[in-house]
Amino acid sequence: MSATEAWERYASNARPRRWVNTAGASTWLNWTQYPDHGPNESVLGELAGRRVLELGSGTGSNLAHLATLGAICIGVDLAPSRTDTATTEWGHLPGLEFVTADAVTFLTETDETFDVVYSIFGAVWFTDPAILLPLVRKRMRPGGVFGFSHLPATEAGVTSGRAVSKWNYPAQQWQQMLTTAGFAADTTIIPAPAGNPVGTLLVHASAL
Template identity: 40%
Template sequence: MSVRHDLGIETDVWNAYAESAFKDDAEPVFCWTQYAGHGPGPEVLGETPAKVFEIGCGTGRAVAHLAGRGIRAHGLDLSPVMVRKISEKWASTGAVFHQGEAISYLRATDETYDAIYSIFGAAWFADPLQLLPLVRERLSPGGVFAFSQPPAIPGAYGPQGMYKGGFAGKPMYTYRYSYTPRRWKSLLLNAGFRTAEAEVIDAPTAGHIGTLLVRAEA
């Protein structure tokens, strides 16, 4: 099943998110899960990545964290509002931010990276049949692609529409993509990755929503 993304509407969605999610007092931090301080850290990207790229970087905190460690860290976000805010906020760290849609950007660029990653970002909101082969092409040999997002709701797989901002007024919506860990592994291997693994990290509180973490090597 395929869906048609409306970039105008989706840009409005993420511009609205930028206005609410960006905090002037935010600090650099890298966390794969939705629970602060829980789960693995940047080591998932490999031992010594020199150049990394976050697709759907949101508030830019993870990119700034990596840049502060001396890594050439770039981020991409669809929202021009967010990119303007984070470019100013994290300028002192050396982080570099770009505005654009992940699939179109990866298709147009000739840059390569030691690691590409997404934390509740573009890997959740872009068609994997288009995204994954492009990510593979933009990775250096042996490079890592890793992403996290909520695990799929049982029985609800594939693209799923999601309204933002309530159910009245001008419609703002996007699509997110959810699959089982086994299906993610299959999608990655079919896209040309050498290895792929996927797991659900348990929440710090028993019975709460975990985090799907997926990692593949080129």
């Protein structure tokens, strides 16, 4: 099974996002695996007029929220069906584009630069950081923000599946790799809501 086929299988089983969150908003950004839990888009700093890239944009709901705040957005996802869903749902918003591509391929081939790059349980978790992080830095403007989240590492290293691998590294190792790639990074573990055992690793980095 190819990586594209694996993500298409995942997409076919994914549950639709709610129409509104608990605050009644129709668009919002969520860094964690728990609905309406954790910080919001403020992690990324000022967004109006900024060029934003999401790696692993899925159905586009997080990126669509940033577009409503005035960001100029591109979302990249490997699964064609996810791109189609995102375009159908959110394509009417100005300053918002969705592309079907592998993250490494997109970053290698594009000549655009970005003020903000982020990934929420997306491509950063599923791509070799030795390859991905330098490419992200190359496509970012100095002072730009790079943010990503995924599950905290229980064992450091690469978890390999049939078609998809995860790069599970503890916070300190992410900081070291980001420093090598040309970033200044801070990491935190967002505690899980009461009754849930697993928090969320959140990384915030600035391009030097």
